[in-house]
Amino acid sequence: MSKIKILIVEDEPLIAEDIRELLEQVNYQIVGVAYNKEEAYSLLNITKPDIALLDINLGDNTDGILIAETINEKYNIPFLYLTSYSSKLILDKVKHTFPMGYIVKPFDEANLFTAVEIALSNFQGIKKTVSFTIENINKTLPNKLTQREFEILSDIYNGLSNSDIAEKNFVSLNTIKTHVQKVYEKLDAHTRSATIVKVRELLNK
Amino acid sequence: MSKIKILIVEDEPLIAEDIRELLEQVNYQIVGVAYNKEEAYSLLNITKPDIALLDINLGDNTDGILIAETINEKYNIPFLYLTSYSSKLILDKVKHTFPMGYIVKPFDEANLFTAVEIALSNFQGIKKTVSFTIENINKTLPNKLTQREFEILSDIYNGLSNSDIAEKNFVSLNTIKTHVQKVYEKLDAHTRSATIVKVRELLNK
DNA sequence: TAAAATATCATCCCAACGGGTGATTTTCTA
DNA sequence: TAGAAAATCACCCGTTGGGATGATATTTTA
Structure with a gap:
């Protein structure tokens, strides 16, 4: 069985590398790190990840939410938010994207690992109904x-x-x-x- | 709007109280703490919680998983695992219960809060299809x-x-x-x- | 603008469906 | 065990659906 392919969308290179290390230790394959929205779209197309980890704030915009919406529309993969913000305000803004998880930084390896595993498993389990178009x-x-x-x-x-x-x-x-x-x-x-x-x-x- | 009602299933009184405090601070209502499987079933019936937090290991059994299965069968609420174990082995044993989240102890308030919020929101969003019986x-x-x-x-x-x-x-x-x-x-x-x-x-x- | 695709309409025929009524046998239950 | 409920079957009749074939207008597109 090939490794689970993960896309990281995170504008802080240090944090991105941190995440990469944690995940590669537990035998996931990081197929790319996107530092902004455009790179994210490009990497989604090219690398066909199994799951995406999204920072909400890229630069000073909440572009992570836009990426999530695009994933829901065009890609059939689960995603997690992995971000510093946990205010009710932000949460209410992301709920409509139905993330399979939401992890607040700083996070530890165990929570990241379990979140990814549960996200992948639940996503498989959800019966996906295509709309009648x-x-x-x-x-x-x-x-x-x-x-x-x-x-x-x-x-x-x-x-x-x-x-x-x-x-x-x-x-x-x-x-x-x-x-x-x-x-x-x-x-x-x-x-x-x-x-x-x-x-x-x-x-x- | 009335408060979100939460049931805690946790056999360690200290941890249970810890969780209770964290959640009551952010304006949730803890409707009960169950220390074992039987109490959990009883409290599910009596208090009608909106969401349950389950420790997997109660005493020395993995009764949390049984409770999760019962919730899936008979109660229409989401639940989170909130437990110390994050091994692949345990994860594979719980995946079939489709938890809305899995938090590894020790956890912080932010992650607990966001997990509950996302769980409730996603559960609402899932189109529940009744089986053809x-x-x-x-x-x-x-x-x-x-x-x-x-x-x-x-x-x-x-x-x-x-x-x-x-x-x-x-x-x-x-x-x-x-x-x-x-x-x-x-x-x-x-x-x-x-x-x-x-x-x-x-x-x- | 000519050719192709699409939308429109028609007629014929027969099978399948839907509704009504009435009846007998089998099974469940008070 | 007697009465009720459920399952079985039959006949009639009119409507709707489904298949075949052919035709004309309209729209799209090469």
């Missing part, structure tokens, strides 16, 4: 749905009948039936129920 | 499903046609149709798709 659906399909077809799929997913959908869109029932046929074809499902199940599987896996 | 479905229904009807509902939920279900159960198609009618009646849905949507709503809310 045309991008997420199409990602898995050989023949992509058109925008219109996705709208019809959405209506099917929400239990509407063909005539419901026709009325809602001010088009004829036959038109909807044609769209539905295309949707079935592209999803490789041949009933409404099977279609809903298929969508559920796409979103929950 | 007859109990969970019936909980919300005025007219309860029978076991058989629940099985048919389950098949519908998984996209099976009436004849699929009939074959699977070695009964006639008409029998299934009758069951399906009862299911529709009890769920107040009148198509397969509407039924699936209804179940989804019951499970995700």
